[in-house]
Amino acid sequence: MRKSKTGSLKQQYSRAEPVKNRVIRLARELKERTKELRCMYAISEVCERRGISLEEMLQGIVELLPASFQYPELACARLVSHAGVFRTAGFLQTRYRQRAPLIVNGRRAGALEVCYLRKSQHGAGALFLNAERKMLYTIAERLGKVIELKNAERELKTAHKKLQSLLRSVENSREEERRRIAHELHDELGHALMAIKIDLRGLRGSLPDDEVISDKTRKMDSVIDTTIRNLRRIAWELRPILLDEFGLQAAISALAKDFEGRYGIRCAVRICARAGQLEKPVALTLYRVVQELLTNVARHAMATKVSLALNSAGAGLALIFRDNGKGIPESAVSGKKTLGLLGIRERLYGCGGTLSIQGRRNRGTCVSISIPLRAAKEAK
Secondary structure (H helix, E strand, C coil): HHHHHHHHHHHHHHHHHHHHHHHHHHHHHHHHHHHHHHHHHHHHHHHHCCCCHHHHHHHHHHHHHHHCCCCCCCCEEEEEEEEEEEEECCCCCCCCCEEEEEEEEEEEEEEEEEEEECCCCCCCCCCCCCCHHHHHHHHHHHHHHHHHHHHHHHHHHHHHHHHHHHHHHHHHHHHHHHHHHHHHHHHHHHHHHHHHHHHHHHHHHHCCCCCHHHHHHHHHHHHHHHHHHHHHHHHHHHHHHHHHHCCCCHHHHHHHHHHHHHHEEEEEEEECHHHHHHCHHHHHHHHHHHHHHHHHHHHHHCCEEEEEEEEEEEEEEEEEEEECCCCCCHHHHHHHCCCHHHHHHHHHHHHHCEEEEECCCCEEEEEEEEEEHHHHHHCE
16 A cells, blocks of 8 residues: 555646656746846847947947846857947957847848857757847847947037038028128228219209209209118128127117118017126127018018017026017918028028927917027037
8 A cells, every 4th residue: 555655746746847857848938038128128229328328328238138048147249340340348259159140231241249258058959049149130130220320320420510511501602602702892882972972062053053953953962861871771781790799689789770770660679687698699690680670571471579688597598579560470480482591591400409489370480499508519
């Protein structure tokens, strides 16, 4: 009887032994898969981190790899790419290694490899599991895509900076040409017209006392005066002297006063003291933007009142321009035929500024502009 019980227990134990070994194996595999998933998740976090450079990202990924392999205390990793060589501390290339190619834009651009410093004494199986090999190839493939995106992003930033530099150069050349033309109008034509005016007055005294002749000379004198005023206005619009001599606040205030006198539209101006710290190119950009906005109001808005406020806003300046006119339609905001708005966007883009326009039917238009002082200094 005892022998039969003993035999029964042995049979049960012999059946339980494979089950126990299977549970241990599955638990070990689950542990390994968990490490791999944690590694993949950590790599995703590194790739999605904002403001990180390509070099920092690649180094961070390399440092995450050893912990995901079955013998992390013996593992080390290295990435060889066009961006450089990135490795864990104490990396040593040995014969116990697993390597995956790095493909960027369809071409081999390096390799990602994990090495064991020596063979582990704890396991008789393969050093690298099939799942680990697949993971390494998956990571290498994803790195290739990330490097492509980072390279494209870097090229886009470079193109963006070149475009800004080109726009600033074009705008500076345009303003220099305006300054030259304004100088010639004021000095050459202005002096010539004044000389004609003086000669006409001298000629009037030597002419016979004839009513018809006197009337014609008076009209000629009036035409010359009007031409001189228009010449001064054109020269002022081409190059505002007040901006160079007294700063942005004085120049915009004079522009608003002239706008009121010419169109009968009230114009309230409020400019913070910080505007005086702007470099001349940026101050000139804001002046031209305000000039264009006032011109648009006079031509299209059918407004009776305009307000303009230039205030500090964090690390930059914010310009809020409002009118009480009919409101700009959405088609005009996004349209490509509105040359005035295109010119404003072009100027602001050159100095890193942004533009926002909101129009409400019969309730006016609000234009919001921001310029970072960092970009303002770069536009110097």
